[in-house]
Amino acid sequence: MSSRAFTPGFTGATCLALALGIAAAPVFAQYPGQIVKKDKDAPALRSIGVLEWTGDEGKPKTSRLVPVTVYDGQALQDGGVYLARPQPLAVSSEVEYELERNGTPLGLYDIRRAGQEQGSWVGYGLWKPLPSVKPAAPKPVVDDGGFNPNDDKPVLHRKHKEASGTSDSGASAPAADPDRPTLHKKSGSDDAGNSTSSSGTAADSDRPTLHKKTSDDSSGTPPGTGSDQPVLHKSREASNDARDGEHSGSADPDRPHLMRGAPASSGPDVLPTLMGFPVNMHQAVAVSDARNHPEHPWNYAWANPDDEVKMKEALEDVARKALGLDVPPPPTTKRSTAKSHAKPAPPPEPAPLLDEKFRVFELAYGSGATMVLSAHTDGPPKQQKFVTLIAQPDLYGNALVLLKNVTDGEHLDETPRMHLVDAVDALADNRGELLFELRGASQRQFALYRVLRGTAEKIFVTGGGEYGVASNE
Numbered sequence: 415m416s417s418r419a420f421t422p423g424f425t426g427a428t429c430l431a432l433a434l435g436i437a438a439a440p441v442f443a444q445y446p447g448q449i450v451k452k453d454k455d456a457p458a459l460r461s462i463g464v465l466e467w468t469g470d471e472g473k474p475k476t477s478r479l480v481p482v483t484v485y486d487g488q489a490l491q492d493g494g495v496y497l498a499r500p501q502p503l504a505v506s507s508e509v510e511y512e513l514e515r516n517g518t519p520l521g522l523y524d525i526r527r528a529g530q531e532q533g534s535w536v537g538y539g540l541w542k543p544l545p546s547v548k549p550a551a552p553k554p555v556v557d558d559g560g561f562n563p564n565d566d567k568p569v570l571h572r573k574h575k576e577a578s579g580t581s582d583s584g585a586s587a588p589a590a591d592p593d594r595p596t597l598h599k600k601s602g603s604d605d606a607g608n609s610t611s612s613s614g615t616a617a618d619s620d621r622p623t624l625h626k627k628t629s630d631d632s633s634g635t636p637p638g639t640g641s642d643q644p645v646l647h648k649s650r651e652a653s654n655d656a657r658d659g660e661h662s663g664s665a666d667p668d669r670p671h672l673m674r675g676a677p678a679s680s681g682p683d684v685l686p687t688l689m690g691f692p693v694n695m696h697q698a699v700a701v702s703d704a705r706n707h708p709e710h711p712w713n714y715a716w717a718n719p720d721d722e723v724k725m726k727e728a729l730e731d732v733a734r735k736a737l738g739l740d741v742p743p744p745p746t747t748k749r750s751t752a753k754s755h756a757k758p759a760p761p762p763e764p765a766p767l768l769d770e771k772f773r774v775f776e777l778a779y780g781s782g783a784t785m786v787l788s789a790h791t792d793g794p795p796k797q798q799k800f801v802t803l804i805a806q807p808d809l810y811g812n813a814l815v816l817l818k819n820v821t822d823g824e825h826l827d828e829t830p831r832m833h834l835v836d837a838v839d840a841l842a843d844n845r846g847e848l849l850f851e852l853r854g855a856s857q858r859q860f861a862l863y864r865v866l867r868g869t870a871e872k873i874f875v876t877g878g879g880e881y882g883v884a885s886n887e
Contacts, residue, residue: 462482463481465700468695476687477685478531478536479537481496483840483862484503494535509524510524511702515698517709520544524539538687540685712775729785729813729815730787732805732818733801737801775837777837777865785803789801796824800822801820802817804848830854832850847862861874
C-alpha cells in the first residue's frame with residue numbers, strides 16, 4: 415500500500431471527497447446570508463476498505479468492496495454507515511479506490527452500485543489497471559548537411575542559388591515545377607464559352623472547363639424545373655416511412671427506432687457479486703483519498719537474514735504452546751554407574767502449524783520490525799484452534815509478544831479469529847496500522863491496531879460493539 419490513493423497523472427477518477435460535496439451539502443446548517451470560506455488546510459476525507467474477490471488478480475470472476483472506515487480529519491468513522499442516504503458515502507457510485515498490497519499499488523476499483531449482504535453495505539464495480547505514463551516521443555534527427563544532429567546550437571545557412579531562371583530584379587528564382595498548376599488570365603470570351611488568347615491562339619484543349627448545366631444535360635430532372643435550380647432528392651428514411659401509410663411523407667429525424675440487441679445506454683458492466691466466504695477468496699486493502707500521498711512500502715529489511723529465522727522460530731514456539739502442541743520432553747531414565755555407549759535419542763519433530771503466515775512490517779520510517787504470525791491446528795472445524803501473534807524484537811534480540819489471540823471453533827462468536835489483511839495508513843499520517851478481519855461463526859468485523867511504544871492498541875472496530883475484543887497478554 416502506498417499511503418496515497420491516487421498518484422499524480424491519474425485522470426477521470428471521482429474520489430470520495432467529490433462525492434462528499436453533493437452528499438454532505440445539507441448537513442451543515444447556515445444562517446441566511448452567511449458566507450462560509452473553505453479552509454485550505456481542511457483535511458480531505460480518506461476511506462479505507464477491503465476488496466474481496468475470487469479468480470485471478472486483475473481479472474477477478476466475482477468481487478465486492480467492504481467499507482471499513484472513513485477518516486474525516488478528526489476521528490475514524492464507520493465506513494458502513496457514514497453519510498448513508500441510503501447507501502454509505504464510501505460505496506457511492508463513481509467512487510474510485512486504489513488497491514494496495516504491502517504499500518504497492520495493484521490497480522483501481524471503481525464503485526458502480528451498492529447493495530446489502532447480511533445487513534451490511536458493500537460495493538460492486540470493476541477492477542481497472544493502473545494508468546501507464548506514455549514515454550515522450552524521441553526528437554527527430556535532422557540531417558543538416560554535415561553538422562552534428564545532436565547539437566542544439568542554432569546554425570545559419572546561406573540560401574543556395576538555383577540554376578534555372580532569375581527574377582525581374584536580377585535575383586535567382588526557383589525552377590518551375592512542370593506539375594504545378596498555373597493560373598492564366600482570361601483575355602476574352604463570348605457567351606458560348608469560346609475563348610481565345612490575345613495573340614489569337616486557341617485555349618488549351620486539355621484544360622478542364624466548367625459549363626453551365628443546360629436542359630439537355632439535366633438527365634432525370636423533372637419537367638418544368640429550371641436548369642439553375644437545386645433539385646431535391648427523397649431520402650432513404652423518407653422512402654421507408656412512406657410504406658407505413660399513415661406516416662407517409664412525414665419522416666421525423668428524432669423519431670425513435672426499434673433495434674435488436676442491448677441499448678448503448680444500458681450502463682457499464684459490473685463484475686458478478688461475491689457471496690459468502692469461499693475458500694479461494696482473496697483480500698486486498700483499498701484506499702480512496704482526494705489528496706496525493708507518496709508511496710510508502712511497509713516491508714521490513716533485516717540487517718542480518720539470520721535474525722528473521724531466529725524470530726520466526728521463537729514465535730512458532732509461542733504459537734505451539736498456545737495451541738497445546740508443545741511436545742513434552744522425553745522421559746529421563748536412571749543412569750547406571752557403568753558408562754553407557756548408547757547414542758542419545760534425537761529430539762522429536764515439532765508439531766506442524768497449518769496455514770502458517772508470517773509477515774514483517776516497518777510501520778514507520780526508521781522504526782523496528784513488527785511481526786505477525788498466525789496459524790491453526792488440524793482436525794474438524796469445531797475442534798480447530800487458532801492463534802495470532804503480534805510481536806517485536808526487544809533490546810536483547812528476543813521476540814516480545816505484544817498481543818496474543820487464541821480461540822477455537824466452538825467459541826468463535828465469543829472470541830473471533832484474527833486474520834491479517836495488510837498494513838494501511840488509515841490516518842494519513844505516514845504511519846501504518848495493522849488491519850485485521852475478526853471473523854466469527856455467524857458474523858465478522860474489521861479492526862485497526864496501532865503498534866507503538868511496545869504496545870498493540872486497537873484504535874477502531876467496525877460496528878462499534880464489544881464483539882471482536884481480543885485477549886491481550
